Amino acid sequence: MKKTSLDAIDIRILSAVQKHGQLSKARLAEIVNLSPTPCWARLNRLKAAGFIRGYHADIALASIGHLTQVIVTIALTHHRKSDFDRFEAHIRKTEEVSECIATGGGMDYVLKIFSSTLADFQNLMESLLAAELGIDRYMTYIVTREIKSGPPNLARLIARPDK
Numbered sequence: 001m002k003k004t005s006l007d008a009i010d011i012r013i014l015s016a017v018q019k020h021g022q023l024s025k026a027r028l029a030e031i032v033n034l035s036p037t038p039c040w041a042r043l044n045r046l047k048a049a050g051f052i053r054g055y056h057a058d059i060a061l062a063s064i065g066h067l068t069q070v071i072v073t074i075a076l077t078h079h080r081k082s083d084f085d086r087f088e089a090h091i092r093k094t095e096e097v098s099e100c101i102a103t104g105g106g107m108d109y110v111l112k113i114f115s116s117t118l119a120d121f122q123n124l125m126e127s128l129l130a131a132e133l134g135i136d137r138y139m140t141y142i143v144t145r146e147i148k149s150g151p152p153n154l155a156r157l158i159a160r161p162d163k
Contacts, residue, residue, distance in 0.1 A: 006051075006158070008155075009032060009034060009039075009042060010042060010046060010051075011154055011155050011158065012031070012032045012033070012155075013028065013032050013039065013042055013043055013046060014046060014051060014052070014154050015153075015154045015155060016028055016031045016032055017043070017052060017055070018151050018154065021055045021056070021057075022055045025039070025040045028040070028043065061114070067114050067115070067116065068114070068115050068116065068117055068118050068120070068121055068142070069112070069113070069114055069142075069143035069146075070112075070113045070115070070121050070140050070141065070142055070143065071110065071111070071112055071113075071140070071141040071143060072110070072111045072113060072125075072138055072139070072140050072141070073107040073109070073110050073111075073138060073139045073141075074087075074107060074108060074109045074110075074111065074135055074137075074138045075106070075107050075108050075135075075136045075137050075138070076108050076109075076133075076134045076135060076136055077134045077135070077136040078134055079108070083134045084102070084108075086133060086134065087109070087133045087134060087135075088100070088102075090128075090131055090133055091109075091111070094124070094128075096113050096114060096115055096120075096121075096124050097111050097112070097113050098112050098113065098114055099111065099112040100112075107139075118142075121140075125138070125140070
């Protein structure tokens, strides 16, 4: 994808849809402080450029029922591209894994996993090991409560300090 430069108005638009999801043309323009037609044109340009991947609801999972959330760090035995590709393809198909990031350092991956029970989580881990994905070692961390979760502040994240 061609790199598109973002200005302050683009950032305000992205921040608004990140915080509020889909908005009417009038409401988005009001939040961004821009007239509706140019605001909507910019939103469509940002969508076309791939900056907006979709709109999602923030579901209060604890209100639905008791779930077990586990953070798992995984190190692979070998570090060839084919090893990473095999592991990542398998993880993409594993519905219990809600997030997976590749990391540098002591562990290769960090996963966020949701399951109905701790026994279900253990069954998942046994199935990952049985799939011969090249897992050398893993560490599990049971989540006891969530302190903070959310997207980063876009305006602050890309702000450039004045020189």
